[in-house]
Structure formats: structure tokens, C-alpha cells
Amino acid sequence: MFYVATGAVLIALLFAVIRAIRGPTVFDRVLAGNTVGTLAILLLAALGFLTGRPEFLDIGLTYGLLNLIGTFAVLKFFRIGDLAYDVTDEQEKSAWK
Amino acid sequence: MEMISQAAHAASWVLIVAGSFFLVAGALGMLRMPDVYTRMHAASVIDTLGATLLILGLAIQAGFTLVTLKLFFVLALLFFFGPVASHALAQAALYAGVEPILDEDRRNRTVPGDTANKDATPESPGKSTPTRPT
Numbered sequence: 001m002f003y004v005a006t007g008a009v010l011i012a013l014l015f016a017v018i019r020a021i022r023g024p025t026v027f028d029r030v031l032a033g034n035t036v037g038t039l040a041i042l043l044l045a046a047l048g049f050l051t052g053r054p055e056f057l058d059i060g061l062t063y064g065l066l067n068l069i070g071t072f073a074v075l076k077f078f079r080i081g082d083l084a085y086d087v088t089d090e091q092e093k094s095a096w097k
Numbered sequence: 098m099e100m101i102s103q104a105a106h107a108a109s110w111v112l113i114v115a116g117s118f119f120l121v122a123g124a125l126g127m128l129r130m131p132d133v134y135t136r137m138h139a140a141s142v143i144d145t146l147g148a149t150l151l152i153l154g155l156a157i158q159a160g161f162t163l164v165t166l167k168l169f170f171v172l173a174l175l176f177f178f179g180p181v182a183s184h185a186l187a188q189a190a191l192y193a194g195v196e197p198i199l200d201e202d203r204r205n206r207t208v209p210g211d212t213a214n215k216d217a218t219p220e221s222p223g224k225s226t227p228t229r230p231t
Binding site: 001002004005007008009011012013014015016018019025027028030031032034035038039041042045046049054057058060061064065067068071072075078079 | 109110113114116117118120121123124125127128133136137140143144147148151152154155158159164167168170171174175178179181182185186189190192193195
């Protein structure tokens with residue numbers, strides 16, 4: 001049954017990668033990247049059970065944390081163009097929609 | 098005792114297969130939906146239903162061990178951070194001016210067998226691009 005889970009995760013990963021390549025906006029690619037991160041966690045879990053070594057879950061946890069930070073970094077970069085920009089200055093000038 | 102373990106095995110089998118189905122369904126929706134917001138809607142199926150069912154199935158398979166605890170940590174991580182990332186993504190897309198495709202945008206679509214609307218250009222749902230004003 002772990003073969004079924006691993007195969008399903010791999011098929012879903014293929015679809016997510018196709019979406020990331022086809023775009024068309026940058027947000028589609030960010031969404032696909034986020035989905036690839038989630039699916040990578042699930043793939044690590046299923047693969048750990050498949051090989052009888054579920055210790056890979058620690059790597060999955062770390063990967064989930066990194067995935068969130070990466071998504072935010074990409075979104076902030078495409079919104080402001082600078083990762084070190086302090087958004088609270090902009091909020092006081094009410095430029096925030 | 099034997100019956101209980103067999104029932105747990107069957108339950109985890111059902112959960113894992115259902116979770117796999119929702120994973121593939123969500124990814125297929127992400128591939129086929131017409132614009133960013135509907136794609137996010139499809140992708141949230143992966144984050145919630147697919148991941149939850151799959152991890153619950155694996156947890157039943159693992160029994161009361163440290164692995165189960167780690168699986169529930171992964172589940173909590175996905176539950177708290179998935180919506181946060183989705184919210185940030187939708188807000189960033191709106192802020193950048195990506196317009197959602199509304200109902201009136203798709204009125205000129207040709208319906209198979211509809212001869213009255215023959216002049217309109219056919220548009221497949223997977224290929225229509227959302228307009229992005231610059």
C-alpha cells in the first residue's frame with residue numbers, strides 16, 4: 001500500500017512541476033513550488049515507510065519550515081524587489097492596499 | 098487481537114488510498130483550472146484532505162511510537178502553515194493586479210453544438226491566461 005501512496009505523490013509532483021513550468025504568472029509558479037514542498041514532505045513520509053526507515057520524517061519537518069520561509073521570501077521579493085525592505089515604514093505611509 | 102490488527106490494517110489501507118486519490122485530484126485540478134485563484138482552490142485539497150488522510154493512514158500503520166508523534170507534528174505544521182502561505186499568496190496576487198476570471202469574462206466561450214455563437218473563438222479552460230494589467 002505504500003507503493004500506492006508513493007506513486008500518487010509522484011504523479012501529483014509531476015502535475016505540480018508541469019504547472020510550475022507552464023506558468024503563466026509568477027504566482028502560479030509560487031503556488032506550484034509550495035505544492036511541491038508539501039508533496040515532498042508526504043513523499044519523504046511514504047518513502048520512509050516503504051523502505052522501513054521512518055526516520056526521514058525529521059527531514060520532512062525541516063523541509064516544511066524551509067518551504068514556508070521560501071514562499072514568503074519569493075513573494076516579498078516579487079512585491080517589493082528587496083528582501084531587506086522594512087514593510088512597517090510603508091504601512092505608516094498607508095501605501096498598503 | 099488478530100481481528101483488531103487486521104481491522105487497523107484495513108482502515109489504514111482505506112485512508113492511504115483515499116489520501117492518494119485526493120492528492121492526484123488536487124494536482125490535476127491545479128493543472129486544469131483557468132486562473133491563479135481557482136488553482137489555489139484546487140491545491141488546497143492537497144494541503145488539507147490529501148495530506149491529512151495519508152498521514153492518518155501512515156500513523157495507524159506505525160502504531161504508538163515516536164514515528165506517530167512525528168507524523169502528527171508534520172500534520173500540525175501543514176495545518177498551521179498551509180493557510181498562512183495560501184493567504185499570503187492570494188494577497189500578493191491581488192496586490193500585483195492579477196484579476197480573477199469572473200463569469201462575464203467567459204460569456205463568449207463556444208459551447209459544443211451551439212450554432213448561434215459560432216464566431217467566438219474557442220477557448221480551452223486549461224489554456225486561458227488571466228489578464229494581468231501592468
